[in-house]
Amino acid sequence: MRIHPEPPPAVELVDIHKRYGSVNANQGITLRFRPGAIHGILGENGAGKSTLMKILAGFTQKTRGRIRIHGVDVDFQAPAVASRLGIGMLYQEPVDFPVLSVLENFMIGQIRGFRLHRKAFRERFESLCTRLGFSLSPETPVRQLTPGERQQLEILRLLSMGTHVLILDEPTTGISSFQKETLFKALRTLAQEGKTIILVSHKLEDVESLCDRVSVLRHGKITGEMERPFDPNALLKMMFGSVPSPLKRPEIPAGAPLLILRDVSAPGDRSGLKACSAIIREKEVVALAGLEGSGQGVFMRLAAGLRAPVSGVLRLRDEGMHRKDGIAFQKKGVAFLPTARLEEGLIPGLSILEHVALKYCRGFRVHWNVARDQAARHIRYFRIKGDPEMPVESLSGGNQQRLMLSFLPDAPALLLLEKPTRGLDFESALWVWDHLFRYREKNTAVVFSSSELEEIFMVADRILVFYEGAVIRDIRAADTDIHELGSAIAGKA
Amino acid sequence: MAVFGFTTGILMLAGAPPMEAYGLLLKGSLGSGKKVGAVLTAWVPLTLCAVGLLYTFRIALWNIGVEGQMIMGAVFATAVLRWGVESRLPLFYLILAFPAAALGGGLWAMGAGLLKTKGGVHEIFAGLGLNFVAQGILLYLIFGPWKRPGVASMSGTAPFPPELWLSSVSGVRLSPEGVFLAAAALAVTVWMFRYSRLGLVFKAAGNNPTAVMLFGEKPGRYMILAMVLAGAFAGLAGGVQVAGVYHRLIPSISSNYGYLALLVVMLSNYRVALVPAVAFFFACLNVGGIQLPMVLKIDSSLAGVIQGAWVLAALAAVAWLRKEGRPEEAR
Structure with a gap:
């Protein structure tokens, strides 16, 4: 018998399935998220973490399964519906308007009616900033911000819109360790206020230092769950099948x-x-x-x-x-590998095969058979999940990275x-x-x-x-x- | 369907029986061998310009200057043909006129390309500016140094002797050589885009010039090259108009085929395979439209309205199909 009963889950995912063509991204995932806790979703690249979270955020439609919020079945067809129910997701790539100012970005999506209540929004923005320990100046254009600061802005915007289930997809990628500390402190504050925080990550140390509870995904299935204190070796085994x-x-x-x-x-x-x-x-x-x-x-x-x-x-x-x-x-x-993969390193619209041909077929004529063999070698050796005809923008971030490495x-x-x-x-x-x-x-x-x-x-x-x-x-x-x-x-x- | 209703409405407003108008459009363009010949005559320069534009669109450049390039092609061709008048080797000059036309268009396009890559001028402004300059040069030549003996006139320079003309199918001004040239341009371009490194680099540089640098190629160089190729094809179109259609240089030598070719390429969704068919459709509208004002006594600009409505409808349909054809993706 329990003396302190667990609070009812804020969100429940029941038997979620997702198929992309022949790929089973999620295969019968059941998870519960408690309010006031930081829940980690851990898994290697392509384990199905992002897919699952995009389903929860209404960005992607599930093939089968149920989503319950505060015990009520919901079925949303669009992110807007999920966001009205208080579910907000911070994506890996920032979704903001670079030429607008920080404050203007903050206001977008919250403005009702014709008039802009700039002053009111400014006050709300500044009080949220102070509460979470972020230092953003409202008038700076967003294009001058670092990725970490853009992320902070997006969190503020989501919270101001009434998000009480906050999903963060790999939030520590590409930000400085100082910004990471600020972020973690803010997330702990939010959890104490009773919000549900879901952290998606492939980094063990992030999950270890922040989460109260962690679920591990591998090949689209849950392979284990663990409460704090964590055993890193056991988690690694759940993630990869071996240490x-x-x-x-x-x-x-x-x-x-x-x-x-x-x-x-x-x-x-x-x-x-x-x-x-x-x-x-x-x-x-x-x-x-x-x-x-x-x-x-x-x-x-x-x-x-x-x-x-x-x-x-x-x-x-x-x-x-x-x-x-x-x-x-x-x-x-001299060989250079830039971090902005689709902006500087790869060519969106071209397939893996075309990239290989561009790199290695240097004559006037492109010998596609030669290029195809070469592309197959790259895919095999660098363990890229994708086939030669796939345009690079449809590859996952990790696979884009491997492809770029294969061109060194x-x-x-x-x-x-x-x-x-x-x-x-x-x-x-x-x-x-x-x-x-x-x-x-x-x-x-x-x-x-x-x-x-x-x-x-x-x-x-x-x-x-x-x-x-x-x-x-x-x-x-x-x-x-x-x-x-x-x-x-x-x-x- | 909506566009059909729209054009029908317009025709009725203008007091013309719509069905008869459509019938005339069809009959006026495909009703007889002669009409088909006229359609093909328009098809040749349209296709040549469109093929050239495929190269620049592939590298994401808006070659608005195609009109000027066609004009300069016509000017260069005329210059060569003028030397050929009263020469003992007219065929030599007739053949030479075409490389010269390609050179003229190519050089003119190179100007826009250099302005873009070295001067930082947007290619649309560069092209548009050069169009005006080309038009100015054309008029200056027709009314100045190359004017008809005695009197300068809007009807152009003095016609060349027939031995400097391309051959033509009897009764129409359609030259088989022109059709062959357009078909060859199409074939070469299909091959280039499918099998040549050049075609691949154009596509790559069009999608991401920064990354192309890391693949060991300088995007600026390819931009100029794509412009030159586009200009050369447009120049050839100008050459065909001079040597095969008008047999002299006239002020409206480009007949807006350059601008029309931009629409052809967009409507073809930037794909070579669709260009000849779309160009043919436009040529039909162009030729068939001539009949409308004469027979139905409606204003000639109405043919343009119908043409424009069809273009917009087709563009919307292409966009709609593309949206439909792409179901939900991972991101």
Whole structure:
């Protein structure tokens, strides 16, 4: 007999099925979400987490099953209906209007009637901000915000619209660790106020540090549930069927200087790059750490020849690269992998096959048979879920990432990787790094940026810390620790 | 259906029996061999311009300058043919007129391409501006250096001697060479888009020029190339009009076929396979429309209204079909 009965569930999902053609994305999922608790949905890429949450948010229609809210059966055909019932979802990609201001974005969807009650909204906005510990300025245009800030704005908007079941799909992807702390603190506050929080993630540490209860999804089915305190090994086993083996990092001494920057300045991002001096050597793995937009992106694009410095000297080995374009850098063996996959890295509208042909069929004529074989090899080796004819925008984020990785040249001199494991689950990330480490045997230097300190310490030999566009630290990973690095990133060096 | 009602309503308002009007449109375009010949005569430049536009649309450029490119093609062709007058090798000049026409259109388009890639001028403005310049050059030549002996006139330059004409089917001004040229342009383009790297890069650069750079190609270069190809095809259309249809340079040498070709390509949903059929449909409307004012005594602009209504209806239908054909997706 229970002395403290559990509060009735805020939301129940009963036997949810979802089919996409021949793919069973969800196969009979039953879950209950309590109010006042933070519930984690954990699973590797393509486990069916996002599908399930999109069904709950009314964005996708289920094939079979029932949804109950406060004990009442509901059936919504559109996100608007779900949102009227108090269910709000924060998607992976921001859904906002970049040219409008923060306040204007906040007001959208809440305005009834013709007149704008700017002042009232402003007051509501500011009080919500204070309550959740966000610091957003209402008049800033949204395009100037970092992904983390856009996310905060979207949360505020959802709450103001009366959301009491808040779904967050991979919210810690692409935001800084500082913003992550703010987010988690805000979510705890909301849970204490009695809201239902659902966190979808493939990151064990997020779930461990935030959730009260976690359900694990694998191949579209629930493989286990666990209450706090969690056993990480048991969770990993539920996620992957087995515990992934840890990464083996070969110790290789650094070679000759490869990329040399002296007092290089350039505009871009939020802070630009200010008088940056650095040397990258062969066989090194160098992490670029820092808050989002602190100059790492500009550094990469300069080193890839996609942007020109306004002052300073940039050399590749002994050659000055002044006034050279990205193609010239590529010929010198520089390969760049941008984080904005569909904006910069891949070509929406083209299939995997067409990407392969674009990359490898260099004659006047495209030999589609050759390209098809090559595409099949890429798909197999990089474990891409999709077939050659699929347009890249229909692939999941993780699979887009694998496809981009598969286009890296065989023996580059310098790899520039902007958040290379973004959107990948733990096991896939390990696999990617295992693959990337193999490049070092070919003298390749690997430069990558990451907002995850754990990843940086797992793979980097050396860390450059960016703050407000300047490199404020250049330190060997072995000579520092996660706390020191964390405060350096925040500018408290 | 709605559009049928709309055009019928318009015709009735204008006091014309609608069914008779539609019948006339049909008979006026396909009623006799001669009529079909006239339709094909319009089909040739329309198809050539449309084929060229496929290249620029593929790389996501709006080549509004196709009119000017056609005009410059006609001007270059005329220049060559003028040398050929009283030469002992008229055939040589007649053949040379076509590469010259392609060159003229291509160079003119290259101007717009360079303005776009080097100067940062939007291709629509560049093209539109160059259209006016081309029209100006055309008029200057007709009324200035190339004017008819004695008197300059809106009817154009002095006609060329027949040995500088393309052959023509008896009774109509349709030249088989022109039809062959348009068909060849279609075939080449089908092949280019399916099997050539160029076609693939055009498509890629049109969808994401930033990413194409990472695949080792400079998008700007391909933009200029696509413009030049489009201009060359439009130039050929101008050449056909001079050597095969009018046998001289006239002020309205482009007959708005360039602008019409933009509609043809959009209506074909940017697909090569549909271009010849859609171009044929437009040519029918164009030729058939001529009959309406004469027989039914309605204003000639009404033919344009009917044509425009059909275009809008077809565009709406294409958009609607595309929406229907795409069921719920993962995202």
